[in-house]
Amino acid sequence: MKYFDINLDLSEDDIALRDAARQFAEQEMRPTAKLLDQMTAEEGVAENSPLWPFLKKAYALGYHKILMPESFGGFGLTPLQVNIVTEELGWGSFGLSVLLAVVSFPFYLACTSNNDELIEKFVKPFCNCTDGSIRGCWAGTEPAHGSDILAIGEEFFSSPQMKGDMRARLDGEEWVLNGQKSAWVSGGTISTHALVYAQIDPSKGFAGSGAFIVPMDLPGVSKGKALEKMGQRDLNQGELYFDDVRLPKSYMLVSPDFHPPVLEATLAMANLCMASWSTGLSRAAFEEALNYTKERVQGGKPLIEHYTTKQRIFEMFARVETQRAIARAGVNLNFSISPPHPEYSFVAKTRSTEMAFQNTHDAIQLLGGNGLTKEYAVEKLFRDARTSLIEDGQNEVLARHGGDLVTKTYPRSQIDSGA
Ligand SMILES: Cc1cc2nc3c(=O)[nH]c(=O)nc-3n(C[C@H](O)[C@H](O)[C@H](O)COP(=O)(O)OP(=O)(O)OC[C@H]3O[C@@H](n4cnc5c(N)ncnc54)[C@H](O)[C@@H]3O)c2cc1C
Numbered sequence: 001m002k003y004f005d006i007n008l009d010l011s012e013d014d015i016a017l018r019d020a021a022r023q024f025a026e027q028e029m030r031p032t033a034k035l036l037d038q039m040t041a042e043e044g045v046a047e048n049s050p051l052w053p054f055l056k057k058a059y060a061l062g063y064h065k066i067l068m069p070e071s072f073g074g075f076g077l078t079p080l081q082v083n084i085v086t087e088e089l090g091w092g093s094f095g096l097s098v099l100l101a102v103v104s105f106p107f108y109l110a111c112t113s114n115n116d117e118l119i120e121k122f123v124k125p126f127c128n129c130t131d132g133s134i135r136g137c138w139a140g141t142e143p144a145h146g147s148d149i150l151a152i153g154e155e156f157f158s159s160p161q162m163k164g165d166m167r168a169r170l171d172g173e174e175w176v177l178n179g180q181k182s183a184w185v186s187g188g189t190i191s192t193h194a195l196v197y198a199q200i201d202p203s204k205g206f207a208g209s210g211a212f213i214v215p216m217d218l219p220g221v222s223k224g225k226a227l228e229k230m231g232q233r234d235l236n237q238g239e240l241y242f243d244d245v246r247l248p249k250s251y252m253l254v255s256p257d258f259h260p261p262v263l264e265a266t267l268a269m270a271n272l273c274m275a276s277w278s279t280g281l282s283r284a285a286f287e288e289a290l291n292y293t294k295e296r297v298q299g300g301k302p303l304i305e306h307y308t309t310k311q312r313i314f315e316m317f318a319r320v321e322t323q324r325a326i327a328r329a330g331v332n333l334n335f336s337i338s339p340p341h342p343e344y345s346f347v348a349k350t351r352s353t354e355m356a357f358q359n360t361h362d363a364i365q366l367l368g369g370n371g372l373t374k375e376y377a378v379e380k381l382f383r384d385a386r387t388s389l390i391e392d393g394q395n396e397v398l399a400r401h402g403g404d405l406v407t408k409t410y411p412r413s414q415i416d417s418g419a
Contacts, residue, residue: 025092033093055132073127090280095235231387
């Protein structure tokens with residue numbers, strides 16, 4: 001369903017991109033996501049899974065390179081267009097949207113390396129890939145360290161007591177990687193390349209980490225089983241293991257000196273995608289509820305004609321509009337300045353995921369018993385929205401980090417922001 005965009009100055013390009021993404025979301029994402037949601041996690045990545053033809057279509061249309069810079073073969077979208085397109089994809093499927101973003105992460109970071117060898121070897125083939133055969137993932141979380149890995153502002157982040165599950169040491173001209181990443185790595189078990197964070201200088205805790213691009217066919221790399229979970233079941237996840245994996249020295253994308261600010265910038269970007277996808281998910285729940293309440297008759301008239309239903313529908317509409325406003329404002333800001341102001345990304349992510357969760361809850365209430373069944377989309381939307389409160393940083397953890405940033409930086413200078 002189309003929505004009215006309160007930005008009256010959308011260009012013809014903006015509208016064309018939005019309509020193409022909407023068509024892709026409706027015709028490809030929704031049917032694939034529904035099938036994957038009902039399969040086991042292992043069936044979802046088996047040879048005959050609908051995931052593979054889906055990825056082929058997505059790559060052929062370029063949806064794997066939305067975040068990639070144009071100069072390296074990426075889509076070259078404006079910040080506003082990133083928001084518009086990601087919202088539509090989130091409307092189609094939150095889980096598949098996450099997958100289409102994380103596949104680019106190792107390559108996105110490799111763009112910043114200024115290393116021609118890496119650009120030729122990894123970045124260009126990824127951007128030119130049209131069949132879904134080159135797939136990255138973002139391997140941060142470890143079995144013993146979830147929120148710890150992202151707690152950039154906290155004192156313990158730099159403490160030598162923080163012993164990572166993943167280590168890297170230099171041996172001559174090669175890095176040697178040992179350890180494990182948790183089952184939460186999105187796209188992990190189907191990845192061909194990983195962006196791996198590993199501790200290099202344990203005396204600095206997680207601040208002594210670096211980031212590496214790791215081809216997953218190297219000797220010593222292995223993968224766990226696809227993870228079974230409650231929500232975003234259409235998103236593959238699983239553990240990664242590294243046993244004396246040797247990498248050329250140049251495969252380090254971020255050294256410990258730059259790890260905290262680069263991680264913060266990555267988190268700021270990822271959280272804005274979360275906010276935009278959540279807007280799409282929330283709109284999907286709103287539309288499902290609106291359509292249903294026009295049809296369902298109780299008390300002698302359609303539900304929508306009851307005052308309390310109208311009031312609830314308005315609250316749902318208000319949440320979607322609020323979500324879009326904060327997500328779009330955050331994307332417009334943090335995709336335009338460097339370094340970003342992460343607190344605005346955290347505002348957008350935490351608020352938007354919470355509002356999406358509330359909208360899916362309200363949609364189920366409006367559908368009554370039907371809302372609990374697999375026949376209606378809201379049941380899946382509810383599970384997907386619940387999952388997003390934990391994803392890319394627990395909302396409470398982001399709020400703590402955001403609070404720390406606001407305390408230290410408020411009010412930010414307009415000049416520092418490039419205004
Ligand atoms: C769908 C999904 C996709 C994901 N994709 C990826 C991915 O692609 N790559 C990746 O690396 N990770 C990924 N993750 C992992 C995600 O980032 C972590 O789940 C998240 O950071 C939380 O870690 P945790 O689950 O270990 O919870 P924990 O960190 O164990 O947190 C559990 C509870 O403890 C609280 N808590 C944590 N630390 C503190 C503290 N210092 N003080 C007080 N309370 C605290 C938290 O708020 C929470 O309530 C994904 C997760 C999900 C759900």
